[in-house]
Structure formats: C-alpha cells, structure tokens
Amino acid sequence: MKNIILFFLFLLSLNTNSQTLTGKVIGIMDGDTFKLLTQDSTIVKVRLANIDCPEKKQPFSQKAKDFTSKAIFGKTVCIDVLKKDRYRRSIAIVFYNDSLNLNNQLLINGLAWHYTKYSKDIELQKLEAMARKNKIGLWQEANAIPPWEWRDYKKKKIKQ
Secondary structure (H helix, E strand, O other), X not given: OHHHHHHHHHHHHOOOOOEEEEEEEEEEEEOOEEEEEEOOOOEEEEEEOOEEOOXXXXXXXXXXXXXXXXXXXXXXXXXEEEEEOOOOOEEEEEEEOOOEEHHHHHHHOOOOEXXXXXXXXXXXXXXXXXXXXXXXXXXXXXXXXXXXXXXXXHHHHHHO
16 A cells, blocks of 8 residues: 555656645545645645536535545545645645545546646546446536536626
8 A cells, every 4th residue: 555655656756846745634625625634734725636526506516525525534645736726725636545536536426527728638538528428427417517607607696
C-alpha cells in the first residue's frame, strides 16, 4: 500500500506546476468539494479538478455527495493541487484507496460532468461518454442539466 502511494507521489511530483498534499478528509461539502486536514494541521478546502457534480437541489446532487463521502470521508487521501481558484480552494486530482482517482470515479459512476470549459482531457471525455451511453447515474435523466447551466439560470432568476 505505501509503495503504491509513494509511486503516485513520485509521478505527481514530476509535474513541476503542481503541489502534492496528503491528509485526512474531515468534511464533505458536496460531490466535488471537501475539507482536508493536512499532516501539519492545516485545513485545505479542495475542489475536484476537471469535473463538475450536480448542484444542491439538482437531481443526483445528494448521490454524488454520498458517493464522495463513502469514498473518502475519514480517510487519508493524496491530492495533486493543480492551482487555486478565486475562492482560494485547491483545485486538485484526488487519489484514495491506494490508487483510485476520485475525479474519474465520479465520471464513471455518472455523478459528474467532464468540465470542458476548464479541461480538454480526452480520457475524462471518454469516461463521461461511456457513462452517458450506458445511462449510468444522472445519465438516466432525459434532460440532465449541467451544473454550470443550473448556476447561470439561478443567477438570472435572482436578477429578475
């Protein structure tokens, strides 16, 4: 187990623009956001990179949150921080259970969209396409609304 984690840490360290952190997950905000307690007792708010889970009150929002909670809550995870966003969250790829990639697992299980506004990753697009084709998770819905459209609609509604 430790060898696999060390191997991933090595691979992640090859990307000089990223930062690797390890810590215990102490809170789940939603399907793609959580709080990490690092080894030096710093709390880091983490947002999963390149994907977008349904917003609160959207279909499958709670299922995405439950999936993330079951996968990582209370566990030690390794994150590859790609950057910080305007809310100062660490935008990251998250590894758990030795080698599982949480970002990918949410797509595979039909609980997130590939966030193409910020990512052109062909592998992520393939994972989403496969879940869509097999009508897994939110892809069971006839007209699944992407979270970014949901947020835009809510902003416009508030302005009216």
